[in-house]
Amino acid sequence: MSSTRDIDALIEMMAKLPGLGPRSARRAVLHLIRKRALLLTPLADLMQTVAATARECLNCGNVGTSDICDICASEKRANGELCVVEDVADLWAMERAGVFKGRYHVLGGTLSALDAVGPEDLRIPKLVDRVTAENIAEVILALNATIDGQTTAHYIADQLEGSVKVTSLAQGVPIGGELDYLDDGTISAALKARRDV
Amino acid sequence: MSSTRDIDALIEMMAKLPGLGPRSARRAVLHLIRKRALLLTPLADLMQTVAATARECLNCGNVGTSDICDICASEKRANGELCVVEDVADLWAMERAGVFKGRYHVLGGTLSALDAVGPEDLRIPKLVDRVTAENIAEVILALNATIDGQTTAHYIADQLEGSVKVTSLAQGVPIGGELDYLDDGTISAALKARRDV
Ligand SMILES: [Zn+2]
Ligand SMILES: [Zn+2]
Numbered sequence: 001m002s003s004t005r006d007i008d009a010l011i012e013m014m015a016k017l018p019g020l021g022p023r024s025a026r027r028a029v030l031h032l033i034r035k036r037a038l039l040l041t042p043l044a045d046l047m048q049t050v051a052a053t054a055r056e057c058l059n060c061g062n063v064g065t066s067d068i069c070d071i072c073a074s075e076k077r078a079n080g081e082l083c084v085v086e087d088v089a090d091l092w093a094m095e096r097a098g099v100f101k102g103r104y105h106v107l108g109g110t111l112s113a114l115d116a117v118g119p120e121d122l123r124i125p126k127l128v129d130r131v132t133a134e135n136i137a138e139v140i141l142a143l144n145a146t147i148d149g150q151t152t153a154h155y156i157a158d159q160l161e162g163s164v165k166v167t168s169l170a171q172g173v174p175i176g177g178e179l180d181y182l183d184d185g186t187i188s189a190a191l192k193a194r195r196d197v
Numbered sequence: 198m199s200s201t202r203d204i205d206a207l208i209e210m211m212a213k214l215p216g217l218g219p220r221s222a223r224r225a226v227l228h229l230i231r232k233r234a235l236l237l238t239p240l241a242d243l244m245q246t247v248a249a250t251a252r253e254c255l256n257c258g259n260v261g262t263s264d265i266c267d268i269c270a271s272e273k274r275a276n277g278e279l280c281v282v283e284d285v286a287d288l289w290a291m292e293r294a295g296v297f298k299g300r301y302h303v304l305g306g307t308l309s310a311l312d313a314v315g316p317e318d319l320r321i322p323k324l325v326d327r328v329t330a331e332n333i334a335e336v337i338l339a340l341n342a343t344i345d346g347q348t349t350a351h352y353i354a355d356q357l358e359g360s361v362k363v364t365s366l367a368q369g370v371p372i373g374g375e376l377d378y379l380d381d382g383t384i385s386a387a388l389k390a391r392r393d394v
Contacts, residue, residue, distance in 0.1 A: 004261050007251060010243045013236070018228050019221030023377065028214040030285055032244070033251045033260055039210075040248040046207045047229070047241035054204060054230045063230055064201050088227050 007033070059130070061106030061123055063088045077103045080137035084127065084156065086110055086144060094142060102140075105130060110148035111155055124156065131164050141168040145185070204230070256327070258303030258320055260285045274300045277334035281324065281353065283307055283341060287376045291339060294384040299337075302327060307345035308352055321353060328361050337391055338365040341375045364391040 015025035032040040057069035081102030107122040143149040171189035212222035229237040254266035278299030304319040340346035354363045366387040
């Protein structure tokens, strides 16, 4: 159906987004076409705007609309604490929690022998620079509790040894978490890190 | 973060799409921002194009880029068979199965006392007109095997009684099953085994 080529192309492009597959992409596109004035046109306009304005912070790797993101630009966030995360999504999760008041450093992934990801691919040299340049007193590693995440944490701790205090998020049972749903590793870590009540 | 307002708005809009939630919308938007030249700009352009060109076929309700869709415009598809589906997604599922060679009629839903959906809301009058206007010999009801789907099938069979042969997809469609979830083979088998209503 040559005249529906654009619709097919749109479905195909949407299907490649993380979290969507061919079926949900078809549903989403039909939904958008049905509400094209109310939804599809505004969405396209917004994407155009974001494509033109979004950029990565040159300092920390956060996503925003200026070369230096709001968090790096805010003097209030210069409290000597620097939280290291793998991904911008993790930074956003920390911000939603609303408990961390310092600045961030987004690695952009983890070290991976398998995928040939080395320190230079991960803004680790920039992290080392920032510790001095921004008078950091504590680096908090908030990396995922995966093998690659922990390998990366150890590598960073080695790099920063002696120059700054390095801590990491505690591992354990999430609030509201049910033991029966947790993997063995989490239960094991929670048991090892048990504390007096 | 006022300067990231557009990014937040984009996430919020994406999160409303069927199949996406807040978390997958955030992931999708980060992915799009990372690949903004390769993915976000082309996607926005394509959405703009589709918003400007997509429309519902005035005859059958299919989605395409002209007032009369390719299937209705094709003389080859005028074989006297008319397949009635609830939704455009179902029409696409039938087309992917590749076994039906006639034309379609998209109802746009099912009769529903609960949601106050009556025959006029469903292109049923138009269906009755088409049976005569297009010399239809057989109406094949390919409605979902839900209570509302079957109620609608019986209502349509009553309306068309005496004027045309009415059949429905048979064994192969599981109870409570929706066409769009079925594999091509199941749809194909159900069409071949269709029976009188
Ligand atoms: Zn920043
Ligand atoms: Zn049509």
